[in-house]
Amino acid sequence: MNSVLQDIAELLVLPILVFAVALFVKGGTAPGGAFSAGVVAGLVVGLLHLAFDSRVRQLAVVRGAPFIAAGGLLLSIAVTFAPVFFGDAPATHIPPADTQSSHFGTLELRTQMLFEFGVMLAVFGFSARVMSLVALVEEER
């Protein structure tokens, strides 16, 4: 039973991550968005912990989860406060809100996307870290 679970889990990792990215990209025009994408991506880590044993700890993404979370927050802070150094108010985005921007499919290329990316990283890091902790404490027993 365990090996079946492990095989399925292994197969599911990539599709779930693709789904998370899709949620993020579609977030503007359909239900989705940064928060959902982050949690879904974090659930991948939870799935891996459920299926496998402590080897999951070695994965770079699991070890780096808190740094990813912090990095996401720092990215969002940087995007928000960078305009201050150029004389604008915080949270002024490029291009300005009332102009068109270039598109990549349905994705609008604005600095708001960077901000949302930071949010996604933070939420992913949080979910992954919390689930890892619970799983790893259990492992220690």
Added chain:
Amino acid sequence: METVSPLLVAVGAIAAAYVAGLVRPWLSQIVGGVSAAIGFALVLWLYLTEASPTAVPWIPAWGVELAFGVDGLAAVFALVVFGVGAAIMVYSAGYMPHELGEQGRPRKAQLRFDALMLTFLASMVGLVLARDLILLFVFWDLTALMSFFLIGFNRGEESRTAALMAILVTGIGGVFLLIAVLILYVEVGSFSLDESLAAGLSDKTATIVGALIVLAAMAKSAQVPFQFWLPNAMVAPTPVSAYLHSSAMVAAGIFLTARMLPVLQQSPLVWTALPWIGVVSIIVGGAVALRSDKLKEILAYSTIAQYGYGFLLLGLGGAHGATGAMLFIIVHALAKATLFMVAGAVTHATGSKRLSEVGGLAKDLPHLAVATAIAVAGLAAIPGTLGFFKEEYLFDAALEHGPLFVALSVIAAALTLAYLGRFFVGIFLGEKLRSTEPIPPTMWIPPLGLALLLIVGGLYPAPFAALAEAGGVATLQEALSLPAPWYHLELRPGYLMAVVAWTLGAALWFAFGRQDRPRLSELMTRYGPERWHRGAISALDYVSAKLLFLEQNTLRTRIASVLVPCAALVAIAALTTPAEQVYHIGEIRSEHVPVILGLFLAAATSLSVTLVKSKGHLTMVLALTAVGCSLAAVYAFLGGPDVALVAVLMELLLTLVFLGVLRLIRRDVLEREQARPETGQPRWFLVVVSILSGGFAFVLAWRVLSHPLATDPTAGFYRDITTALPQVNMVASIIADFRGLDTLGEMTVLLIAMLGIVSLLRRRVR
């Protein structure tokens, strides 16, 4: 843009020094010292080129800006902060390894120390450069916060108490400052410093604002009756005492008073009281310093007395008073930092902290002896040092105010000579009582360097005087023209006063400085304002212990004590507001039926689960999840698929975590709790509380959901402005643009929660 650069250098130094320290431990002090030197040069250049202030809007809705400028006052303080800071960084390179070694702490702790010191330096620089009142307040509190961490740097109960005392006293002063700033804003209409200083205030406003500002300054500068935190703060490592508690943080009180002087001058009451605050501190501080035994305690009370000088000078006002206050800041910072560094070095060399235990060290520690002699001469205004001129300004200012202040300033100068002379003689002359160990060069070069600056100033005072005068100009907001200070070979009244002061000082020293009677400092601690502070803290402890005792012991009654008052308040609100159109039962269409059935199922399951006699913890968790998901279904109903998606996902995540944590509790403990009969409360109590809580939640949810947010005016506002944009992603424009700072705050909370979880669970995971 340029006037922000010193602050940026200071902030950058923190990161740079920390990173450098990770590479090699001693690099962090070097980087810190070099950065401070760069900052010093930057401020000097900005001051000499008269750079104009820069401003960036920060909170446009309130008119708060990030505005920084280098005027004379800012230049004086910033140069002092950077200059002394550089010396202290070098000194701590020699001092801290020894201190940390004694306490058995790893070298990594030094990195943290350096980072904290540099953060403090950055906050001081921000404070003096700020030209916006809210910005000023933020940096004011930042310095208090850094002081808290630095005082509490050494482990132990004493350090904790002292750190708490310091931040409480200075923090309450900070609250006074904020109230003053807000009152000023109401009257002036702006947070800008220039506008606030130029405005004419009504007498009442000026008095209230002035009094609050002076109280804040007194708390920060440890003036009587707020002085008790400073001697207690001496438990901090010596570099902290030498920097924060002699030259930088306590100087912030004088800085604030000088900065807001135009406001203070508009209130006759505050203006008259100001010099007297100084006088009281001078006398109390001086008297206690004359009798103290612990080295750092002498210097602490001396600092209290010396900052009384500052208030006296500012209060005496006029050209002499303001310029004298600026020069005094420079002299005091140089001298007091030197003296503290010497005290630390002496303790390092002899292992003793008391004056009575050391003596005759002049031969073994000649550099320190010279540095101390110069520093004492500087503070006691011996000719040949820069300090001589500061006293001249004091005496000239006092002469403008009549015989009473002349007498008081002579007594003040006398006291200074008395207790500082005792300090010098007690350490370096007389018979040698203890053997000494050698001290590293990093511990005697900085104090000697700072002391030599005093000699340089004594022989060539022009640049120092020019700087002080610029500070005076900025303080009084008017042009001054004072003769350049120099030695005059004639009998001036100031010189006469100085001679009288020295004679009186020597007399005081011989009379009071050498006897063995109960230490004044102990009497002060037992009966002075510190007693009230400790009394207030223990009263608060007592009240909170009583409240805890009142609180119920079981989880059930604790929750009931929250839910029942909630229900009562909601019931009051529901009954007293008109009910038409508030509780709205929507129409039920055929496509809704499956979801409604699902919701009924979830509700019925939860109900039956809670009514079952032996409930497993697992079922309770799942029942909670069911409730959460039913809320997500409601969001879907209201046309918010995004919110519904996030709600479901977060619910899932939290359930997983909840179950995981449940797994961590030992199985036998869980089973025991499960099997435990319901003790304590009678059945009817539980039934009543449950019905009330369920009822209030039902009423509240019904009422809220009857008015979906689509009709809310705020939501309408955002809908209008986002639909007007060519941008398609409205959610992103709200989250990242219009409410971007909100989102940042929420993310920070998320990360803090993560840190909390990590620290709670970390103890079990190695």
